[in-house]
Amino acid sequence: MALRLYNTLSLLTEEFQPADGKTVRMYSCGPTVYNFAHIGNLRTFTFNDTLRRWLQYRGFALHHVMNITDVEDKIIRKSMELGVPMGEYTQKYEKFFLEDMATLRLQQPEQIVRATEHIPEMVELIETLTSKGFTYESDGSVYYRISQFPEYGKLSHSDFSGIQAGARVDNDEYEKESARDFVLWKSRKGEEPAWEAPFGCGRPGWHIECSAMAMKYLGATLDIHTGGVDLAFPHHENEIAQSEGATGKPFARFWIHCEHLNVDMQKMSKSVGNIYTLRELMEMGHTPEALRFLLMSVPYRKKLNFTLESLKGAQTSIERLRNYELRLKTDHLAPGTNEQITELAAKALAKFEESMDDDLNTAEALAAVYEFVRETNSLMDQGAFLEGNRAAALDLLARFDSLFDVLQATRTEDGLDDAAIEALIAERTAAKKAKNFGRSDEIRSQLLEAGVTIEDTKDGVRWKRK
Ligand code: AMP
């Protein structure tokens, strides 16, 4: 079965192939670096990671570009309030964001690009739009005349044909009800950071950066464009108007939007004030793997209602899988192969892959793995799980983990965390029991390297950090 993805543009789940059959050219709207990312933002970036990993699993290469919005209304306001140069202010939060991505094991896009480093490309795009009659100036700012682009509204499936001509908006974000001609270039106000341009000194509006950077690195037509569901209007609608107005070609073949993370049924957002950050959760003792698992376990088009209970539940699920993996690796098994288990493994893998191919249904994919774990755990208890079944079961877990990436415990700054140390010690004990002294020595050295010394006593193994 081929991979199918839901396309906001067509409102259909369509079979996906990159245009050239090999490399997926993908663009994701990145963070606005004016504060720490909250776990709602991180849901959307975790979705990008899931999509990336599944495309790779399916054998495609990736050219994925993500932007960093480092000039925008909120950033300018905040940095001016603090009296800090804008670049210094944004650099700090960009660094925190990249650290959070790494902590959550999110793969880095092939290119991460900053808006402020692409002002000439934006100016050029605005000039192209002007030469084609899509813009007008007012009070030194440049606006996009949406009535010039008859397809305006095709992504958000709204009819804007009746809107009042010439009404304008300078804000970066607004509701569908207030669709207006939007700003491409804002004339300088006060001491705001600004750049020289043929149409006056000023700064770009928010929407132009994504059109300019996506087309610079990926060409006129992308395979996939992603973002959170709140970006479909106006941001992505405006990106389409800008890009297609300039090139006359379709901007993105697939538009994929990740649903929101809610708290108490309300969207998590900085303006509502109901936010958690990854760092806060870790300070409370939660692991990044638990958050990663929780964010991934709900299919990306479903709303996710976040609770601390569900985060604890995610940790328990991970522990269960880790224990199963440890058992698989270390249990002494009778020789032979149980054909029933061979079949169960094949069935579980097929269900796992079919579910992911079905618009990344991570919940069903997980269910397939759980079912296999449950069934084979009890077969192990009965002694019916044989040596010849080990490889297929480990292969299923490895495939699962190439996507979910939660089986390895996070190493803390001073080496391994307690759970990881305990797991290694249990593995060493089992290896010694199985007379696999090569492995048991290897584990002892690994622990030593991480600053953990162990002592075999008659009551079992004791360990301490150096
Ligand atoms: P921002 O840093 O505000 O530009 O947002 C970065 C990304 O997070 C965008 O793709 C947003 O659509 C997405 N986003 C914002 N709030 C949420 C939320 N509560 N749940 C999921 N994604 C969100």
Ligand code: ZN
């Ligand atoms: Zn964007």
